[in-house]
Every structure is written in C-alpha cells, then in structure tokens.
Amino acid sequence: MQIIQTDLLCIGAGLAGERVAIEAAGNGFSVICLSLVPARRSHSSAAQGGMQAALGNCVMGEGDSPDVHFQDTVKGSDWGCDQEVARLFVDGGPIAMRQMAFWGVPWNRVVPGEHTYYKGGKPFTAIEKQEKEGLITARNFGGTAKWRTCYTSDGTGHAVLYTLDNKAAQMGVEVHDKTEAVALIHDGETCMGAIVRCLKTGELRAYLARATLVATGGFGRIYRESTNAVINDGGGLIVALDTGVAMLGNMEAVQFHPTGIVPTDILVTEGCRGDGGTLLDVNEYRFMPDYEPEKAELASRDVVSRRMTEHMRKGLGVKSAYGDHLWLDIRHLGEKHIRHNLREVDEICQSFLGRDPLYQLIPVRPTQHYSMGGLRTNKDGAAYGLKGLFSAGEAACWDMHGFNRLGGNSLAETIVAGMIVGGKVVEFLAGTDTVFKTKCVREAFDAQQGRIDRLLAGQNGAESAYAIRDAMFDSIMVGAGIFRNGRDLDECVKTLQVLHERAGRVGLRSDGLGANPEQALALKIQGMVKLALCVAYGALMRTESRGAHTREDFPERNDRDWLSRTLATWKDGADLPTLHYEPATQTFEIPPGDRGYGGGKIIPMQTEQGR
Amino acid sequence: MARTLRFNIFRYNPRNPASVAHMREYSLGETESMTLFIALNRIREEQDPSLQFDFCCRAGICGACAMVVNGKPGLACHTKTKDMPGEISLMPLPFFKLVGDLSVDTGSWFRGMYQKVESWVHTSKTFDPAAEEERMDNELAEKIYELDRCIECGCCVAACGTALMREDFLGAVALNRVARFLIDPRDERTEKEYFDVVGSDDGVFGCMGLLACEDVCPKDIPLQDQLGMLRRKMALAAVRGMLPKFLRKD
Amino acid sequence: MSLSTIATHRPVSPGLTAAYLDWLQMLTGAALILFMWCHMILVSSVIVGPGVMNAIAGFFEFTYMAQLGGPAIFAVFLVHFVLASRKIPFRTAEQKVMWANAKRLEHKDTWLWMVQAATAMVILVMGAIHMWVVLTDLPISAAKSAARIQTGWWLLFYLCLLPMVELHVGIGLYRIAVKWGFVGRKDRSGFKVKENSITYIFIGIGVLTLIRFMFLAVK
C-alpha cells in the first residue's frame, strides 16, 4: 500500500479547494489537493457570469453595501439559510474580490462616461463616475437590488480559477490530478485522510492527513440533464455519507435552469428571455402566456421551469433522440441583437448544435443547475460528526443559500468560504495533533481493495452500472425534478431503493484493468443512488414549498413547521437515509417575510416557537 | 441524415500486458446535433465499456477533451459529426503521456510548465485587506484576459513539430503564459528575469515559426502575435547589453 | 539543470548565446535574401542583353566586389548553414516524428518548413559547387555563363537549383516575417499570397534567363 502523508488533504481542486489550500500552505502547512481532472479543468472554470460582492463601484451599484447584499441573499434563500453564515459571507466578499485582483485576476474595470446598458431587454444610458475609474466594476444578475456581480468578460470562473491555481503553484500546493477519493479513513470520531484511486493506473493509495477538506463541487450528475460538468457526480458527498456519521444538509434543495440546450445541456443565458425570446411547443405555439398571463417567459427561473415541464407532460414537447424538449425562439430579435448582445448564445448554438439562432429554433429543456445541499458544516466549515473533516464550496452546506442560491453568489461563496474556512483549518492544524491509527488505515484500504477485487472477479453479480444509472435518471427526474408531489416522490423513493439494492450486484462487462472507466462508475453507482435517495426522501418528507423545492400538494411556504434544515446520515446496511432536522438559523437579522417575487402563500412562523 | 458513421479509434491500455496498440473500428448511427462527446459516450455505453477518453465540461471551456480528430488536434466536445466525413479517426494527443486509448496526462506536463515559467504574479507588495484595489485600465484588463483565455488543452503543443522533436521546448502555451504576465503591471519581473525564463533554445528562440499552434488553437489565442512580440523583446534585451554603457536603459 | 550550472553555483540563466545565434541566423538569412535579389539582377540582366550583364559584372570586378564579396558570401552561406542546421532533425527519431506530424496534420506551414529544410540540403551541396565553379573562373561574363549552360548538364543543374533556392528564399522571408512578428495574425494570409507570387515570378525570370543563355550565341 502506497501511503502519502500531508497536513491538509483537499479533496477537490476547484475554487473552494484551492482557496483553502492556499491559506494553509501560506501558513506553512503541507497541502495536497486531489482532483479527478487537472485543477484548472474543475467545473468552476465553466462559470461565465460572475461573482457577487458589494463593492458598489459602478453607477448601477451605487449605495450597495454588505447589508443590501445580505438582504438579497436571505430573501433569495427563501429564509432557508443560516443568517450568521450569510453575514460572514457578505462581509468577506469585497475583501476576497480585492485579494483576487491582487493575485492577478483581470477583473473588468469601471470606464467613466456615458454607457448604454440593458435591463429587461430595454436599453438605457447611465454615466459612470470619473472618480471610480479603474476600480472593479459589476454587472446585473437576477434577484439583486444592485448591480454587484464582478466579472471578467465571459470567463469569470476561468480567470479566477487560473489565478488561484497559479497562486497555489507558487505556494507549493501539490495537486495530484486524475485521482479519485473513494473512501474516508476514520474511526467514527476523527477523519484521518482518504483512500484514493489513481485514475491513470487504477491503483489505490492511502493519503493520511491531519485535516481533510471536501470541496468536490455539485452533484448535478445524478440527473440526466444537468448543466454541470460530467465529473460532478457527488463523489465527495458519497465518501462523507459512507462514514455513517457525517451529515448531508438540505439535499432536496436542487436548482433548475429553464434553458439548457438539447442534447448536451449546456446553459444558454436567461438574457434570451429577458430580451424578448419566447418558448414554443411542438406546434410552435407560444404556451407560456396561457400559464402565466402576466409575466409569461419572464416569470422566475423555477416558475418557468415548472411550466415547461407541465407542458411537456401534456405530450406537447418536441420528440427527439435525446428525449422531449421545447423550443426557444429568438429569431425575431434580429441579426444585430443576436450576433452582438447575445453573442455567447449565438456561439453555443453554432458550435454545439450547428444551428443558426437567427433562422432556427433552439431546442431547450429545464436542466439541473445547482445543488444548494451538501456536506453540513458549522460556520467554521467543520463537518458535523467527524473531527478533522471540513468542507467548502458547492459541496458544502455551509449554508448561505438555503433553498435557492442567487446567481453569482455561489462562485463568490467558493473563495469567501475558502478564505474563512481556510483560516479555521489553519487554526485547527496549529492546535491539534492527530494519531493515525494504522488499523483504521489498513481496514479502510482493504475494504476498498476488496470491493475492487470482487468487482474484477465478478463476484457481486452481473447488473450493468449504466443500466442502473439510466434507471436512476428516469426515476429522479419524475419524482424529484422541478415539480414534486407526494405520490411521485413516494414512487421515486421506492424505485431508488430497488436500484440501491441492484447497485450492490454490479458486474463489469470489460476487463476492468487500469484506469478503466466502467470500473470507476461501478464503484460509484451505489453511492450515487444513495445521494438520489437523500434528495428524493428529503423532498418527500418536506411537506411545503420553499425556494427551489416545490411541492404541488403543499404549495405554501410553511415557516411554522419547516423553517428547518434537513440533515441526512446513512447507517450501514440501510436502504434509506436517516433524517434529522435543525433550525434553519440560530440568529435572525431579518425575520421571515415575503421575498417580493415568486409569489406563493406563507404560513407564518409562530413567534413563541421561533427564536 | 441517418448516416452510419464509422469510427477508427486508437486503442491501447498500457496497464494490460496483453494489450497492443491498434486501431479499432466502431459504427454508430448518427443523430441530430451529434457531437463527438455524444458519439464517444454512446460507443462506450453501448459497445465497449472499457474505452477510455476524457470529457469534463463538454462545453468547450475546460480543455479536457483534446484529441486528434482526423489528423488534427482539437476539442472533441466541440466537434459536430455533421461537419465530418462518414469515417472519423480518433487518436490521443501526441506529446503527452498516454493514460490509455484517447486519454492522456496533460496535468503533469502543465504543472511542470507553471514551475518553469513561474506562472504567477511576482510582486514585492503584500495584500492589504483594508485598502481599495489598485486601479487598472479596463482596456488593459481585457488585454490580459485575452491571453488568459487559454484553456490548457494542449493542442498547440501537440501540433508543434518543434515540441514533438525537442521535449524540453516550452511550447506556445507557455510562451503565451509569459506574455500574459509581461503585460500585467502587477508582475514586477524585470526584462532580465523574463529573459532567464524564455531566452533560450528551449524557449522563444527554439520556436521555428511553424504556426501550427496558431492554426489549431480552439480558443483562437493570438499565439503568432505573442510569439513574435516575445522574440523581438527578448532578442532586443540580449543586444541591449552590447550598446555602450551610457545608452543602456537599466 | 545542466552540470555546468551546478558546478559554477550560479543561478540557472540561459545566457545570451541563444539570442545571439538567433539574431545571426536571421541576419545571415536576410543577407542571403538580399544577395539573391542582387544576384538575380546581375544574372537575369542577360535577358535585356549580354552587354548589360557584362557591364554589371565588370562593375563588380572593377570595384573588387566580386573578388572579395564572393568569398564573403560564401562565408555567410556557411555560417547560415551552421546556424540553421541546429534546427534540422538529423537523428532518425526526430525525423520520424517530424514526418509523422507533418503527414498527420496536413498543415501548410509545417509542410513549408519541411520544404525549407529539404531545399536547404540541396542548396548546401549545389550552391557550394556552383559558387566554386563561378568564383574560380572569374571574371564573370555572359558568354562564359552561356557556354557553361549550353553544355546541357549545367542547364539541368540550374533547373534543379533554381526552384530550390527560390522556394527556400520565399519561405525564409515569410518565416522571418512571422517569427519576428513583422507580419501579424491579421496580415498573415495576405502576406503569404504575395510571397508566393513573388516566388513564382522569380522562378519564371530564372527560367527565362536560362532560356536566354541557351540561345545566346557562343562565339
């Protein structure tokens, strides 16, 4: 057994993982980051829009402050977030942005003078101030009172990730890419590192670490249609759940985006609809006004996604080799607008669909986009249940997003949380020593090696991992998709339980040697089904609608009974997670109220009960 | 539509002693808007689950899926079968170490590259969390971003005859990286320090101007212009020392 | 890190050699291009009339430029060869890689380089012979040249050398322009077209010159 030892082991080398790594390395600790892909290919690089921080430099951001940002964030979360964490986040935002500028991010800057901007598709002019020249500027994003999303052209995530990885290289952070954590090493109390499969050779290694960080990003790939990278399959959450003691928070809170393109589910911006694009069905009929007479296509993300699904369920979707979809029509916006203002969309359509949006319709459907849930931590980023285990980024349920995250808040979360959690990890490393129990290491290693050996020997059975995955896709989209109801969820949970059992009997069709991709999926598929069960079962039990979690049978937001966070653990041998609940937040800076958008009824919190 | 595509795919698993490098043929019915991402996944799931290849973002922004498609290095996720002949040959990127089939190890090479060119901002300042950010001209920020757009797919190196012949050659991607820091005022490196990084036959003077890098780069990074700029700058830096003392700038 | 740098305990600095050599390679290349253009004027002036050629040759003779310039050019030629050959793949492994790459890529500029390297080897041999023959038989005159060419073998010799030289020069000029950034990405394809036509025109003039020599009456 090859053993590698380090102070901090970051599972994940996206923005969150690397930001924490840099903090620790900067304080003299040795750090290794694991990643399925070279660090810079992590999915953070795909975020184009930007990150929110209340700098208030641009004219449309004037008067912005962390307080305003705080309000937007809490409202956005539908009061599901931890307000103490949201406060930490908004206060840290401006510092983190400036630090990134210092490290080399080429943020777009304020250019003084008159500019033409767009809001809701309509142009208007505004004058940027001379004294703000050269400071970090910002653009508009949904659900915010001010323009506060800092950006670098159309590649914010890319530019920030490249800068961070440069910094990490400078600090001597080691990145072991093409590796996959397959289990945590722990004794039920303390986490001591991870068992890792090398994706170049297929060999297993043990990494011993005094602190371990899960920063593996979202788990969108338990859905068939997701805007996430294909590597975002929740590996970090699976290993945490497998410990039996770490907890996953709010797994049912999953965000969908109305317009992922078909077939490859690449996101096309909301701007299309903002600027006047319409949605059409199989008969090229514009159906949204029938459902939402007032706002039509411009209703909020979740509402549009729901209506689209409803319409397709009526059989009015367009059939294709890749399943049903609808059409997005922007042809009427004209050449100038499409080629310039919507250039990105134009490029995506041309290079991935071979379609010219000026003359052709764009195939779209609602697509999984973001996972608010994840490994539950306290405000220091320390995981519940295991000492020495931390989490940050999309993988974590630090919980500033509650039941709905705002665009631009997640990318900012990665580096702000990275900065804060990094600081706490450093404190932890400075103050704690860990005993590495060789027995735990050996047992964890042997357990994983045993799994692989049994798989290679074909001892488990002959189920196809791909077939199980496909069945999981079918089931979760019907049950825990955009629209949820008791009956479908119940059905979905039952199906997933069967799949969970079948996943224990997976066999390989190929030889499984080396970095075999079938083996990788076979090792992971049962864990993926577990995550799907956490989502579906959590959604079934939460009998209210909040943020992205929408129950047709419980349409109101129920602050009386459900101003809480779901916590899921998985007992060894179980086929369902065990659910617990905790209050959504310990402190209230703003009491629950109306979001001001999205509509819906609210069952108010009872004051004697609400703290 | 409804062509049947024939794929000739390079197969070799260095971890299997019985494996020999060979081309294997697969056929697949073409579907609407098919990309190589869809095709390869279908081949893997329906015909040959051991087939190794890399995709990540499948949206042309992460650089994971670079491979040699009908002779040319490019991004597979970005390649529509509609634009291809009925017969498609797929090979792994040369230059990088083979992991298996179409998958190569770009990560190790790039990490080495960061260390060689010290791919980070060199500054003597320390960050002051209380201070306003240093101002920068928006146009300059955009210029830097233009060079920062590289996705490290490795196509430029894999297409460069010089790099293939001479392992130690830095390649266009590294030289572009240096150019990126050279124009960034936050990086305080002197011309001499940059010269020490790229002023050799492994650096900019090793480039023979083949321009395959420029022509294959899927992100259209202005490599030709950066290489030219660097060569001029570095060559001038070298002869500046020959000028009489009172004429030298630094 | 090479042994020498370890032995001297000096920080790894590549030194200026590579830069100087690159300058020299470019400058010798450029000098040879200039020379070839002058050479063209001299030799093809025979089209206008043998007298013109003789006059030009006489001028060079009289100013001693032929006697001194000739060997000087020969030296530049050799220096350029030494410098440029650092880039030529001589080891079989390198050659194989280069060929495989060019064939796989079907990339024009890569092929152009292959042409440049191949023509270089021909020029090295034939150019040296040619210079030896001409320079050991000074002074230059249209009649002497015509006599040589009309032997037949020399005609073949030049018909072979001429396109080699023009290709090498044309590609060399293009290469200098793009390598040093004198021609940027925007102007590249336009420049290439111009460069190609110049090459063809020069080959054309060269052939005309040879024809003229063939039919020049040797007394």
Ligand SMILES: Cc1cc2nc3c(=O)[nH]c(=O)nc-3n(C[C@H](O)[C@H](O)[C@H](O)COP(=O)(O)OP(=O)(O)OC[C@H]3O[C@@H](n4cnc5c(N)ncnc54)[C@H](O)[C@@H]3O)c2cc1C
């Ligand atoms: C298309 C798209 C656009 C977006 N745009 C925006 C935007 O404009 N603004 C915004 O704020 N947010 C945006 N987001 C969300 C945001 O990009 C993500 O939430 C954020 O980047 C997550 O960063 P991370 O560091 O947590 O994870 P990631 O960047 O996903 O990194 C995860 C890391 O974990 C590694 N990993 C995973 N599993 C394992 C394992 N088992 N073993 C070892 N390593 C593992 C991976 O290799 C990777 O290095 C967008 C998301 C998508 C999908």
Ligand code: HEM
């Ligand atoms: C009349 C004779 C010659 C002329 C006019 C000439 C001209 C040129 C020019 C202008 C270049 C471009 C220089 C550069 O890119 O820096 C060049 C490159 C080159 N020359 Fe020559 N050359 C001649 C003879 C030779 C000979 C005899 C060789 C023999 C080996 C040779 C080999 C090369 C090679 C290999 C290159 C490519 C260098 C590179 O790509 O960096 N040349 N030549």
Ligand code: HEM
């Ligand atoms: C100082 C050196 C040189 C002198 C004095 C010289 C002189 C001449 C003369 C007199 C001719 C007429 C033919 C003959 O007499 O045989 C000629 C032709 C030619 N020379 Fe040279 N030459 C020189 C160098 C070169 C070099 C370096 C090259 C290229 C490598 C070259 C390539 C040619 C070619 C291709 C022709 C045929 C001309 C045509 O068809 O236009 N010469 N040269």
Ligand code: SF4
């Ligand atoms: S420069 Fe272009 S080809 Fe080279 S690695 Fe970057 S994106 Fe790829």
Ligand code: F3S
């Ligand atoms: S292909 Fe190679 S030789 Fe130079 S111009 Fe590009 S790096």
Ligand code: FES
């Ligand atoms: S998969 Fe990311 S670029 Fe192709």
